[in-house]
Amino acid sequence: MSKRLSWKSVSTEAQLLLVGIPVLLWTLVPVYHMFLFAISERDSATSGRLWPKSPTLQNFDIVFQQKHFYLNHFWQQMGNSVLIALAVAAITLVIATSAAFAISRLRVRGGRTVMNLALFTYFIPAAFLAVPMYKTMGNYGLLNNQWSLILAMVTIASPYCIWVLKQASDKLPWELDEAARMDGATPLQLFRLVYLPLMVPSLVAVGTYSLLLAWNEYLYAFLLLSKDTDVTLAVALGAFMSADDSPWELLMATGLVYALPPAAIYYAFKRYMVGGLTAGAVKS
Numbered sequence: 001m002s003k004r005l006s007w008k009s010v011s012t013e014a015q016l017l018l019v020g021i022p023v024l025l026w027t028l029v030p031v032y033h034m035f036l037f038a039i040s041e042r043d044s045a046t047s048g049r050l051w052p053k054s055p056t057l058q059n060f061d062i063v064f065q066q067k068h069f070y071l072n073h074f075w076q077q078m079g080n081s082v083l084i085a086l087a088v089a090a091i092t093l094v095i096a097t098s099a100a101f102a103i104s105r106l107r108v109r110g111g112r113t114v115m116n117l118a119l120f121t122y123f124i125p126a127a128f129l130a131v132p133m134y135k136t137m138g139n140y141g142l143l144n145n146q147w148s149l150i151l152a153m154v155t156i157a158s159p160y161c162i163w164v165l166k167q168a169s170d171k172l173p174w175e176l177d178e179a180a181r182m183d184g185a186t187p188l189q190l191f192r193l194v195y196l197p198l199m200v201p202s203l204v205a206v207g208t209y210s211l212l213l214a215w216n217e218y219l220y221a222f223l224l225l226s227k228d229t230d231v232t233l234a235v236a237l238g239a240f241m242s243a244d245d246s247p248w249e250l251l252m253a254t255g256l257v258y259a260l261p262p263a264a265i266y267y268a269f270k271r272y273m274v275g276g277l278t279a280g281a282v283k284s
Contacts, residue, residue: 037252059253068250070239073228078258081215081232084146088153088214089207095158096206097199100165101191105177115166118159126156127219134223148224149232153214161206168202169195208269212262233258 038059040052047053061067066074103111121129133152134143142148172195180190196203218234225231237258240251 034252034255037249038256040249042247042249059249060257062250063253063257068247070236070247070250071254073236074233074254076229077231077233077236080146080230081234081258082261084150084153084221084232085211085214087150088157089211091150091154092157092161092210093203093207095154096161096165097196097203099158099162100169101195103162104166104169105172105190105195106187115159115162119163121159130219130223133220137224143224144226144230146225146230149217149221150214152220152224153210153217156220157210157213161210164206165199165202168199172198204269208265211265215262 036050036052039055039057040047041054041056041058044052044054063071063074066072099111099115102108103115133155137143137148137152142151176194176198177190180194185193216234217232218238221232221235222238225235228236233254237251237254240246240248240254
């Protein structure tokens with residue numbers, strides 16, 4: 001029996017490897033070519049070699065020193081990306097945490113209905129909502145203002161984050177609330193002393209999710225911001241596509257630099273991402 005089980009386990013692992021290795025290679029090949037472009041000289045960037053004849057880090061020096069007209073505002077645009085992503089994560093956390101607490105623990109009337117209606121917006125492709133969002137921001141005089149992008153991304157991220165936190169909150173034992181209320185705790189004290197400490201993994205997960213969502217956003221950033229000094233680096237990278245003789249090696253070097261912060265954030269909080277987001281897998 002144990003022999004049969006061992007053979008079965010080996011067979012399962014072999015099947016996983018047969019599927020996993022091609023998927024891994026398929027994922028890494030574009031990243032490898034991106035790195036290849038980034039360390040190649042311009043004349044040899046499109047040579048088709050598996051490794052450049054003369055690898056160089058000059059492209060990264062050009063990026064960091066802003067020595068190309070496409071990169072005149074590189075550090076400011078990187079700062080814009082960081083500022084907007086952090087603001088979106090912070091505001092989304094405040095809204096989602098408060099809403100999930102009110103719906104799950106305080107049982108506010110109509111809270112679940114409002115949450116489900118907000119989730120319904122995900123059935124509409126984000127591109128279709130871009131024009132209404134643009135018009136709304138224009139009506140409030142927020143176009144070409146970074147707050148327009150922050151508010152748009154908070155609007156997009158909040159429904160999912162509320163749902164995840166609400167599902168995670170539903171798993172907390174009600175005895176904790178009852179014990180706190182018997183000791184005279186107010187709803188604010190219950191929120192601060194009981195709810196928040198137990199929700200840390202899920203809070204980190206949705207905070208990371210909303211931060212990465214804002215960091216990688218292109219469409220809304222392109223529509224709502226226009227000044228070179230206000231746009232995010234994701235939009236600035238699109239400028240490389242505007243000319244036939246675009247410096248692809250600089251584009252790839254900039255892209256690699258831009259990809260490092262979210263990669264570091266994801267791997268730093270990966271265990272929270274898995275545990276926090278799967279907390280929303282249970283039915284309420």
